[in-house]
Amino acid sequence: MQRLRPGPVVAVGTIAFLALLVPLFGLDNPLHMDIAHRLAQPTLAHPLGQDAYGRDVLARLLWGARVSLAVASSSSALACLVGTALGLAGGFLRGPVEFLALRGMDVVLCFPPLLLALLVVTLLGPGAPTLIPLLAVLYLPGFVRVVYAGVLSVRTQDYVEAMRSLGAGRLRIMLGTILPNVGGPVLVQFSIAAASAVVLESGLSFLGLGVVPPAPSWGLMIGEARATMMQAPLLLLWPCLALSVTILALNALCDALRDAVDPHGITRRRRHGGLLDRLAPGLLPAPGAALELAGLTIAIDTPSGPIHPVRDVSLRVMPHETLALVGESGSGKSLTGLATMGLLPPIARVAGGAAWIEGRDVLRLDEAALRRLRGATVAMIFQDPLSSLNPVQRIATQIGEAVQAHARSPAKATWRRAVELLRHVGIPDPERRAHNFPHEMSGGMRQRAMIAMAIANQPRLLIADEPTTALDVTIQAQVLELLAALRRESGMALIFITHSLPVVAEIADRVAVMYAGEIVEQGRVAEVFARPLHPYTAALLASVPREDGSLAEAIPGTVPPPYALPPGCAFAPRCRFARADCSSGTLALTEVMAERLTRCRRWSDLA
Amino acid sequence: MTPLVVAENLSKHFPARRMFGRGRPVQAVSGVSLTVGRGEAVGLVGESGSGKSTIGRLMLGLLEPSAGRVVIDGTDLGATDADSLRRLRRRMQLVFQDPYSSLDPRRTVGAQIADGLAIHRIVPSGERRARVEALLARVGMTPAHADRYPHEFSGGQRQRVGIARALATGPEFLVADEPVSALDVSVQAQVLALLADLRRRLGLAMLFISHDLPVVRSICDRTVVLYLGRIMEEGPAGEVFERPRHPYTKALLSASPTLDPARRRRRILLPGDPPSPADPPSGCVFRTRCPWVAPVCAGAAPPLRELAAGHFVACVRADALGPVPDAPNGSVSQQ
Numbered sequence: 048m049q050r051l052r053p054g055p056v057v058a059v060g061t062i063a064f065l066a067l068l069v070p071l072f073g074l075d076n077p078l079h080m081d082i083a084h085r086l087a088q089p090t091l092a093h094p095l096g097q098d099a100y101g102r103d104v105l106a107r108l109l110w111g112a113r114v115s116l117a118v119a120s121s122s123s124a125l126a127c128l129v130g131t132a133l134g135l136a137g138g139f140l141r142g143p144v145e146f147l148a149l150r151g152m153d154v155v156l157c158f159p160p161l162l163l164a165l166l167v168v169t170l171l172g173p174g175a176p177t178l179i180p181l182l183a184v185l186y187l188p189g190f191v192r193v194v195y196a197g198v199l200s201v202r203t204q205d206y207v208e209a210m211r212s213l214g215a216g217r218l219r220i221m222l223g224t225i226l227p228n229v230g231g232p233v234l235v236q237f238s239i240a241a242a243s244a245v246v247l248e249s250g251l252s253f254l255g256l257g258v259v260p261p262a263p264s265w266g267l268m269i270g271e272a273r274a275t276m277m278q279a280p281l282l283l284l285w286p287c288l289a290l291s292v293t294i295l296a297l298n299a300l301c302d303a304l305r306d307a308v309d310p311h312g313i314t315r316r317r318r319h320g321g322l323l324d325r326l327a328p329g330l331l332p333a334p335g336a337a338l339e340l341a342g343l344t345i346a347i348d349t350p351s352g353p354i355h356p357v358r359d360v361s362l363r364v365m366p367h368e369t370l371a372l373v374g375e376s377g378s379g380k381s382l383t384g385l386a387t388m389g390l391l392p393p394i395a396r397v398a399g400g401a402a403w404i405e406g407r408d409v410l411r412l413d414e415a416a417l418r419r420l421r422g423a424t425v426a427m428i429f430q431d432p433l434s435s436l437n438p439v440q441r442i443a444t445q446i447g448e449a450v451q452a453h454a455r456s457p458a459k460a461t462w463r464r465a466v467e468l469l470r471h472v473g474i475p476d477p478e479r480r481a482h483n484f485p486h487e488m489s490g491g492m493r494q495r496a497m498i499a500m501a502i503a504n505q506p507r508l509l510i511a512d513e514p515t516t517a518l519d520v521t522i523q524a525q526v527l528e529l530l531a532a533l534r535r536e537s538g539m540a541l542i543f544i545t546h547s548l549p550v551v552a553e554i555a556d557r558v559a560v561m562y563a564g565e566i567v568e569q570g571r572v573a574e575v576f577a578r579p580l581h582p583y584t585a586a587l588l589a590s591v592p593r594e595d596g597s598l599a600e601a602i603p604g605t606v607p608p609p610y611a612l613p614p615g616c617a618f619a620p621r622c623r624f625a626r627a628d629c630s631s632g633t634l635a636l637t638e639v640m641a642e643r644l645t646r647c648r649r650w651s652d653l654a
Numbered sequence: 655m656t657p658l659v660v661a662e663n664l665s666k667h668f669p670a671r672r673m674f675g676r677g678r679p680v681q682a683v684s685g686v687s688l689t690v691g692r693g694e695a696v697g698l699v700g701e702s703g704s705g706k707s708t709i710g711r712l713m714l715g716l717l718e719p720s721a722g723r724v725v726i727d728g729t730d731l732g733a734t735d736a737d738s739l740r741r742l743r744r745r746m747q748l749v750f751q752d753p754y755s756s757l758d759p760r761r762t763v764g765a766q767i768a769d770g771l772a773i774h775r776i777v778p779s780g781e782r783r784a785r786v787e788a789l790l791a792r793v794g795m796t797p798a799h800a801d802r803y804p805h806e807f808s809g810g811q812r813q814r815v816g817i818a819r820a821l822a823t824g825p826e827f828l829v830a831d832e833p834v835s836a837l838d839v840s841v842q843a844q845v846l847a848l849l850a851d852l853r854r855r856l857g858l859a860m861l862f863i864s865h866d867l868p869v870v871r872s873i874c875d876r877t878v879v880l881y882l883g884r885i886m887e888e889g890p891a892g893e894v895f896e897r898p899r900h901p902y903t904k905a906l907l908s909a910s911p912t913l914d915p916a917r918r919r920r921r922i923l924l925p926g927d928p929p930s931p932a933d934p935p936s937g938c939v940f941r942t943r944c945p946w947v948a949p950v951c952a953g954a955a956p957p958l959r960e961l962a963a964g965h966f967v968a969c970v971r972a973d974a975l976g977p978v979p980d981a982p983n984g985s986v987s988q989q
Contacts, residue, residue: 205750206755206756206758208716209756212714212716212748213743213823214744214773215769216773219773223769228758308760375840375841490702519702519865520701520909521701521906521909521923521924524921524924528923546839547839547911549910549911550911552911552915553911586840590842592846592866592871593868594871594895596871596872596892596895597872598843598846598850598872599846600843601840601841601843601846602841602843605841606808606838
């Protein structure tokens with residue numbers, strides 16, 4: 048468990064401590080009246096003054112805290128306990144238990160809370176013993192709903208299935224596996240319930256339905272102070288202040304608890320050493336290049352300083368050319384693609400370098416200019432077409448929007464153009480398919496629709512980020528064929544981001560291999576794959592599943608995270624060829640042969 | 655010797671819920687018979703919707719078949735009571751595809767590996783820690799890892815934890831449901847090597863579910879190819895890979911990208927998408943996308959025939975398939 052933040056604990060602890068130990072403070076009897084000194088100003092004996100009956104306000108405030116807090120905490124604890132049990136059983140066991148738990152709560156929700164309170168108090172008489180179960184019933188549906196919804200989403204998780212597969216009983220799964228995973232929202236719900244129970248108790252007491260006078264309670268005190276508000280306004284202030292502080296402290300405590308029981312907060316991060324300034328953009332872009340990146344570096348600011356998930360990436364893509372950007376997860380290949388589109392997530396920023404699309408420096412364009420560029424000159428397709436398409440719009444409408452974004456045209460013509468694009472990407476029966484919503488299409492069809500959107504304005508550069516990873520092999524073959532055909536006929540440049548070397552071999556002319564945020568090797572696909580000049584490329588090629596039935600060779604270890612990069616060559620700790628001097632200094636991507644670039648001192652040993 | 659696991663004529667239909675009334679049931683698995691021998695690794699290959707994960711769960715008794723039965727070492731899973739089924743679970747385990755959702759994010763990995771030991775009271779609680787550390791060592795991790803939470807590990811390490819959890823009860827039969835497809839290639843090779851090594855050392859029988867043919871070939875003895883919940887082809891792994899006899903297997907192999915230009919076959923592009931399992935075609939379910947389709951294919955569903963020793967194919971034309979015909983079904987639709 049993570050350490051609990053001390054602030055909220057101290058605050059709630061102090062309030063509870065004051066309430067519990069109030070008999071030991073030697074205060075006045077909160078019921079002792081002293082009519083002679085009614086509404087007296089604060090004195091040393093009565094630090095907060097005296098109320099309309101001359102009772103000590105401080106004593107009443109503290110004794111009142113006992114009542115208010117006891118009612119609020121026991122009623123919300125009761126609701127929490129029963130509600131969690133009902134929600135857990137209903138969500139996990141389903142069937143009649145689910146029906147009873149949920150429909151029962153619906154019945155409770157049908158009653159307006161205040162009316163229910165009035166009814167119960169009228170029948171059973173006012174007082175704390177009535178209030179506790181009453182408030183518990185009122186807050187029950189919230190707990191049941193929160194837990195039930197949580198259980199429904201957790202019960203389908205693989206780790207629950209794993210427990211079943213291990214032969215665990217239902218009780219063990221419910222209490223040991225599901226309950227801890229729905230605990231966070233329950234704590235939040237508890238803080239809401241406890242805070243609003245304090246308020247409701249005060250409100251009911253104010254109305255004369257809660258705690259019975261002359262017993263002290265914050266609600267009663269507010270009610271009584273209201274009558275003498277003009278003579279002694281301070282009397283109203285104290286209970287209100289106590290109420291607000293208590294609610295704030297309770298909310299803060301529950302938030303802190305929720306954070307503390309969540310293990311995700313715990314990360315063992317090491318501070319990385321000072322990073323070299325890599326702000327050395329290249330000279331001018333090569334004429335005619337569809338895209339040129341020069342020393343692109345991306346930074347993400349973290350509490351322990353900036354990390355650089357992409358460092359010094361330089362590459363060039365010419366028209367008609369397909370460049371594959373290949374790397375494992377965390378290599379920075381997708382961030383590179385997003386930066387080129389000016390679509391970096393808010394936490395990331397470009398820390399250095401330049402990116403030219405057809406000679407224009409995209410990193411220095413304003414948002415309006417970028418928008419004009421996107422779609423028209425450069426377009427992007429993503430891995431998961433389902434989450435990239437709008438689920439509530441017909442497919443042709445969405446393609447139409449892409450068309451409209453850059454050239455206004457009448458609605459009829461736009462629709463016709465969308466249908467034409469659908470036909471162009473090989474969707475059968477496009478007139479009918481145009482009316483489909485994304486969920487009515489298969490994965491391959493959705494990816495075709497995404498491609499149709501991307502090519503709507505004949506971009507000169509298409510960035511495809513793992514476009515076939517989510518697809519089946521036979522569908523992947525279709526989409527690769529389609530992309531190759533589109534590139535052949537339009538002459539656009541294609542950047543194909545992928546983790547699959549065989550796919551690279553099928554589609555790309557040139558390849559840039561990325562490792563831990565850097566390009567480690569670049570060259571023509573056939574040459575790189577036949578004779579890699581960087582140990583990582585060689586190891587990656589050896590780890591591809593073999594077709595002759597032998598096991599592939601693994602690369603030992605794991606990719607270093609961007610906050611714990613090793614000094615020198617990032618691949619050195621996993622490299623078979625590493626020597627002592629590999630772990631120091633900086634390495635540049637160097638052209639060691641014609642059109643062959645590598646970031647390795649020992650490339651000649653591999654050759 | 656009888657095989658360890660025998661599945662006979664398994665079918666699984668899921669009822670389809672519509673807003674009004676019921677739709678056609680989804681036929682996830684239809685009439686699949688399968689055996690896994692002791693210490694044998696059987697690969698189950700198919701694309702999404704082929705029913706391969708459903709078969710894996712049916713064979714562990716985590717789902718109840720609509721028809722057919724699963725017998726493990728003489729015990730019919732459908733005929734045993736819940737208690738003996740839970741005791742039987744000790745002997746069969748599941749390794750999941752997604753290394754992120756398959757571990758409980760709220761508990762340390764050591765506690766999760768110890769679950770199986772506690773449920774079946776395999777070792778007294780005092781010795782559990784030592785056993786957990788031994789299991790971690792077996793999958794190539796260190797004892798200190800036991801006190802960490804899942805999110806502190808990479809995908810490959812999490813998959814190792816998942817394997818350690820499955821091994822805790824000392825199973826004889828392991829269902830591995832796409833255990834490496836969510837991993838990066840270099841890590842994938844690590845986990846495959848681990849699985850191959852464990853199988854050899856512990857004599858595990860394994861049902862290895864995957865969509866990746868080269869991966870299946872490198873780790874399995876036998877391969878079963880599924881399409882739309884039915885077995886299309888079954889045989890020794892090398893045999894199916896080198897000499898596929900079913901048109902679907904041929905297409906699948908030709909479609910998977912390869913590094914080796916010499917092996918790059920003439921690609922058979924299958925048109926369109928697989929049909930919906932709620933509404934499968936009559937006769938051979940593959941006929942709507944098959945390049946070799948003939949009128950006879952629309953008739954009765956083709957039975958599995960043994961064409962060579964241990965090599966079964968469900969295609970009436972398997973003996974007479976020539977080179978790829980020029981796309982009677984239309985090849986890539988945009989050409």
